[in-house]
Amino acid sequence: MSEPDTSEILVDGRGLAPPEPMEQVLAALGQLKPGQRVRFLIHRQPYPLYDILRRYRYRYETVAVADGSYEILISGP
Amino acid sequence: MIPAGLSLEQAPPIDVPLRFFLTAPWFLVLAAALMAWQGPAIFVSRWLPATLALTHLLVLGFMAQVMLGALLQMLPVVVGVVVPRPRLTATLVHLPLTLGALALAVAFLSGVPVWFQAAWWSLGLGFGVALTAIHLALWRAPVIGGTVIALRCALAALLVAVVLGLLLGGFFGWGWRLPVVTVTHLHAAWGLIGWTALLVVGVAYQVVPMFQITPPYPAWFVRGFAPLMAALLVAWTGFAFGGLAMAATLTSAALAGGVALFALTTLHLLGQRRRKIGDPTLVYWRASMVSLLIGAALWSLGLGIPALGRLPQFELLLGILPIFGFAVAVINGMLYKIVPFLAWFHLQALLFQRAKVPTMKQLLPDAAIRRQFWAYLAALLTLLAAAVHPAVFTYPAALAAGVTGAWLGFNLAGVWRIYRRTLRQANP
Numbered sequence: 368m369s370e371p372d373t374s375e376i377l378v379d380g381r382g383l384a385p386p387e388p389m390e391q392v393l394a395a396l397g398q399l400k401p402g403q404r405v406r407f408l409i410h411r412q413p414y415p416l417y418d419i420l421r422r423y424r425y426r427y428e429t430v431a432v433a434d435g436s437y438e439i440l441i442s443g444p
Numbered sequence: 445m446i447p448a449g450l451s452l453e454q455a456p457p458i459d460v461p462l463r464f465f466l467t468a469p470w471f472l473v474l475a476a477a478l479m480a481w482q483g484p485a486i487f488v489s490r491w492l493p494a495t496l497a498l499t500h501l502l503v504l505g506f507m508a509q510v511m512l513g514a515l516l517q518m519l520p521v522v523v524g525v526v527v528p529r530p531r532l533t534a535t536l537v538h539l540p541l542t543l544g545a546l547a548l549a550v551a552f553l554s555g556v557p558v559w560f561q562a563a564w565w566s567l568g569l570g571f572g573v574a575l576t577a578i579h580l581a582l583w584r585a586p587v588i589g590g591t592v593i594a595l596r597c598a599l600a601a602l603l604v605a606v607v608l609g610l611l612l613g614g615f616f617g618w619g620w621r622l623p624v625v626t627v628t629h630l631h632a633a634w635g636l637i638g639w640t641a642l643l644v645v646g647v648a649y650q651v652v653p654m655f656q657i658t659p660p661y662p663a664w665f666v667r668g669f670a671p672l673m674a675a676l677l678v679a680w681t682g683f684a685f686g687g688l689a690m691a692a693t694l695t696s697a698a699l700a701g702g703v704a705l706f707a708l709t710t711l712h713l714l715g716q717r718r719r720k721i722g723d724p725t726l727v728y729w730r731a732s733m734v735s736l737l738i739g740a741a742l743w744s745l746g747l748g749i750p751a752l753g754r755l756p757q758f759e760l761l762l763g764i765l766p767i768f769g770f771a772v773a774v775i776n777g778m779l780y781k782i783v784p785f786l787a788w789f790h791l792q793a794l795l796f797q798r799a800k801v802p803t804m805k806q807l808l809p810d811a812a813i814r815r816q817f818w819a820y821l822a823a824l825l826t827l828l829a830a831a832v833h834p835a836v837f838t839y840p841a842a843l844a845a846g847v848t849g850a851w852l853g854f855n856l857a858g859v860w861r862i863y864r865r866t867l868r869q870a871n872p
Contacts (some may be wrong), residue, residue: 384655384723386785386804389792397797412587414524418455419793 374402380409381436389416396425396441404442412437455520456530458790458863463538464513465783466856471505471545472772472849478549479842484834489756490763497552502767503635504545504567510775511643512537512574514782515595522650523592525581533577540570551616560617564610571606575599590666594646597670601638601677605631626684636766637699638677641736642670644774645706655723655781658713665709673702697747704740707733724813728777731821735769760831768827768845776820776852783856784808787863799870807859816855819848 376395380388388409395405407413412429416439420427424444432438475498479486482494489495516534519525527533544566551559578599585592608631614620615627653660660666676699683692710733714726742762746753753759784807791801823844830837 382657384657386788389789390803393792393796412524414521415455415789419796422793423796 374404376403376405378405378407380407380413382410389413392416392441393419399443401443404440407439407441408436409439410436413439455789456516456527456534458786460530460534461513461517461786462783462860463534464509464516465779466853466860467538467542468506468509468513468775468779469849469853469856471501471509473846473853474505474549475501476842476844476846476849479838479845484830484838487757487760487830487834487838490759493552493555495760497549499763499767500548500552501545502772504541504548507640507767507771507775508571509538509541509545510779511640512541512578514647514778515574515578515643517782517786518647519578519581519585523582523585523587523595525585527577527581533573536573537570537577540566540573544570548613557617557619560613564613564617567606567613568610571602575603575606589649590661590670591646591649593667594642594649594670597674598639598642598646601634601642601674604677604681605635605639608634630681630684633680633696633699634677636771637703638674640766640771641703641706642673644732644771645670647778648706648710651778651781652710652713652729656714656726656729657718657723658716661709661713669702669706673699676702693747697744700740700743700747703743704737707737707740711737724810725777725780727814727817728773728780728820731817731824732770732773732777735765735773735824739765739770757832761828764824764827764831769824773820773824776816776848779852779856780808780813783859787859791863791866794867795870799866802862802866807862808855812855812858816848816851819844819851823848 376398378388378392378395380391383391388407392405392407392413395407399405407416417427420441425441426444427439427441430438430440478494478498478501482498486492486494486498490499513534516527516530516537519527544563547559547566548563551563582592582596582599608627611620611622612624612627612631615622615624649661649666652658676695680692680695680699683689683695711730714722714729714733717726739762742758742765746758746762784804787807788801788804795801823841826837826841826844830841
């Protein structure tokens with residue numbers, strides 16, 4: 368589990384009905400300060416989100432978690 | 445890490461799936477107009493040309509239209525594969541499917557072979573392109589889960605249904621010799637159980653837990669159900685062509701049992717949803733699954749009591765329940781999830797951090813979804829009544845079906861209007 372960390376905004380979208388997880392993660396990206404990143408927890412591969420991230424040149428890294436969910440680290444363009 | 449095999453291309457442009465979704469509701473209106481034009485005679489038997497025209501306006505113009513459009517949209521989102529040349533593919537599916545559905549209705553109504561020939565080429569092209577494009581994508585899927593297995597079974601069943609349909613088209617268009625009644629039964633079963641029900645099954649694995657916040661389908665069900673049903677359909681086809689009547693009857697009873705099991709499992713999951721106030725599309729799922737369950741029960745009853753099964757009214761009920769009850773309800777409900785999401789998603793992608801994007805509920809208010817359901821339910825109940833008492837209920841059924849189709853069409857067109865307006869305001 369992640370520690371409270373000011374260099375990171377944590378968005379936990381697990382178990383929420385779409386498109387709430389994406390709404391939350393996009394809102395978090397809007398508040399991102401230079402050097403900060405978003406840690407996004409989600410219960411499935413968010414393929415549509417990747418489209419938006421690529422389009423706006425965010426850098427992201429997806430890690431599959433043992434419980435079947437995914438953790439995506441997103442940093443600014 | 446990005447998983448290996450995941451394509452980095454973008455989701456298809458919004459007009460790729462939307463053209464299917466905005467066209468489909470008007471086929472419900474067209475079907476209603478045909479009912480009003482033909483009057484009570486259309487409910488005398490399922491085998492009448494006008495009744496076959498009505499059936500194909502619904503299954504091709506409405507159902508196949510949305511199902512293929514949704515597959516072209518869903519594969520990139522759910523499975524992570526991209527359909528090649530999405531715009532060209534969509535045009536080569538949407539246009540021939542739409543024209544082919546119209547041509548086939550005219551063919552049945554006029555009985556003129558050249559219309560059957562036109563429908564044959566048109567539908568052959570549309571389904572051929574769709575099957576090729578979607579098969580290519582599905583076999584490249586990076587993740588093989590229950591949904592991909594069910595979708596593969598559904599796609600294989602569509603291929604069988606289309607081939608059988610083209611054989612029947614050849615019978616009407618060119619006078620090909622074939623056992624028409626057996627082929628028609630198999631065509632309907634592969635289309636309704638194999639293609640439609642298994643596609644809904646594969647999609648339900650994803651969307652029922654996702655949108656209705658229910659527990660997932662049991663793992664054994666997710667893995668085994670679709671292949672088992674596909675195997676039963678293959679067996680049934682063999683028995684039917686081989687003239688093994690008893691074995692065929694037992695296999696169809698097993699198919700009816702399988703369909704009922706899916707309906708009961710889904711209704712059970714919907715009952716266990718974690719939200720007190722259900723999602724507005726919950727009623728569509730319930731109406732769909734109850735129709736499927738009653739349809740399966742009637743089907744079994746007809747197998748047990750053949751004299752009952754041969755009654756024209758009974759056969760009509762066995763068509764209305766799976767088509768207008770099961771399929772139209774679930775597709776109607778799913779359209780209310782897909783279309784606002786697409787508009788919302790594309791607006792987010794285009795206007796991210798530049799302009800405020802309307803929420804999904806602003807794009808399509810819950811109240812609009814809940815209200816149209818009553819028109820849908822009225823249409824379903826009057827249609828079922830019309831199968832039994834055509835003289836009284838045909839015109840009310842036509843009116844209600846026309847209202848529900850047009851209402852759905854306007855609701856979806858409303859989303860598109862807000863989408864366009866938001867883009868215009870952001871890019872003056």
